[in-house]
Amino acid sequence: MNATLAARNPEFLRQLWLEFSPARLLGMPAVLALIGAAAGLADPDALPTVAYAGFVLLVWVYGARSASGALLDEVAEATWDAQRLSSLTPWQLTWGKLAGGTLYAWYGGAICLATWAVSTLALGKPLPLTHGVGVVATGIALQAAALIAALVAAGRGVSARRGGGWWLVLLFAWPFVGGLPFESQRVLHWWGVEIGVSLFWAASAVMFAAWLVLGAKRLMAAALQVPQRPLAWLGFLAWLAVYGAGFLDQGSGAWRVAFAGALVALVAAYAALVVEPPTLARWRRLAAAADRGTALARAPLMAVALAAALACASVATLLTADGPTQRGWGDVGLPLTWALLALRDLALACAVFWGPRPRRAESATVVLLVVLNLVLPWLLSSAGLDTLAAWLQPIGQGGAGGWLGAGIAALQAALALVLARLRWQSAAQGAA
């Protein structure tokens, strides 16, 4: 037993025990050598491509599956509770699983990466370092995203056999599989600065990898019942706002950040509805924490994101004069209307979750939001009842828009909040 490693991170040590046996240690290079030999004999020029494909398959695909399995295997073996009961910190468990669970994938990936570099140089081509950094960072990002998906799945009681949705994260990586963004010679403009596309994507991959690892640590802490303030979540939203605002080419800097901030926070609020469903128990714990004066440490991600969206939308509205000059995104009150409609939707979701049939709350919420936001406006509009449709959905073509739209959205949000409050009070009386 390596004493330093054991003291620093027992979880990493355990993963090491599981991942590396003499047979596996020898098996990986042997298999890769056979594949490399076959590829080299068939077409020496194809060796870098084969090595690159091997890296993608091992680190991106197998690595993401391993990162997910590092947690979901615990759930399947009923050892997850024992691990949650240990005194390992959220950070120890996160990097223990992330680095330890994927160690074998990285072992093979390192061989592939070295083969890729050597064969590229042997062919007289320059070594694409930016490309290398990009694919490695993308691998870390995908593995962290897979661990996040597994943590969400475990928290929602999803069976380990269903895989925890680790493969879903690969959909995000699809545009990068060919490595084209990392090899592109084109340039793009971000915050008015001209940057090479390959450098930009590599830097983006590094930043996303860092945020996703931090996100995994944050969710791990939640799984371990460790109280935490939502600073990382707010930091991530702020970074996304600045990152996204760099692509907007109109309006002042402050307006662009506020506008992009409202957009990303709105998407995050809806995503949080899936990650942390607003169950009655969760919100009762929040109320109990509020009584103890520790509400911020138990603040639901959905509420934090929604508050950020409302704040950013308000700022964007106040800065409308700094926004784009032509009509469209720069419409007065549009970001605020979006945020208020999101408040309506999320309040309705709470009302459904706090209602008499909480077991079917998730599907009922999805149906309700689809009907309210898509089906009913479409139906009313098709029936020629445009005014009614505009009152129901005061954005988009035919919507009321402007301050009137924001007012209608505020009225709807207020009604939804009243409904949620009534459901909360009814549930409280039932519990008493």
Added chain:
Amino acid sequence: MRCIAGLETPLAGAITVAGVDAIAEPRASHRQLGFLADSFGVYSALGVRQALTYAALAHGAAPAAAAAAVAPVAERLGLAAWLERPCAELSRGQRQRVAIGQALIHRPQLLILDEPASGLDPEARAGLAALFRGLRAEGMTLLVSSHILAELDEYSTHMLMLRDGRVVEARALAAAQPATAMRVLRLTLVSPLGEARDWLVREVGLDARAVDARTLELTLVGGDEEQAALLARLVGAGLRVSAFGEHRENLQQSYLKRVAAGGVSA
């Protein structure tokens, strides 16, 4: 139990484990407790030594201390011969012992066990009871949840009866009471009771209740000396005693009595 263990956050109230606020500092409280869940798990791919070492390290033990703790725990749990064997190759009883070993290897002050004997054969249950008595004697507090009440009689000192999340009854069991506390005695005569009950109430001043035609149940305040004196007095009074001794109510009887009294709806 999951709230005490810090696996869930309670909706109300406070939990303190060995002086540590389990809600505010769950990870710190975990150093003070061990938990064996009903649906316990062990790492199938790890050897018994590795599983126990990992459990000790994960509870904050230094590497040298963790390695040193494995052999005594394995010895105590009868796992010494299986240390290098993968957990996947063990029987259910052996895996249960590994799980218990993982829960107590860091010498917690509080050991929480949820249905610890379920699925064990009678011999393994007896061994488990002996282990728990030993841990109790060493000063460890054990909190055991079980639906097999006869099993709890073997090692429990206190009973806590819950219904719908509320405490219905909480008291010390006979084994934990001092030798001079109130005790329930059963007196059986060779012939029918006749005037014996009235005589006991009138002359000795004891509360006596007829259990059947020849047996009385008495409540005596005192210890062995008082019990011996009472027996001498009964014989001296000419009662033909065929049996006389303390009657201890087991947990099953306590529970059923409580159910009959309406405190618990079965």
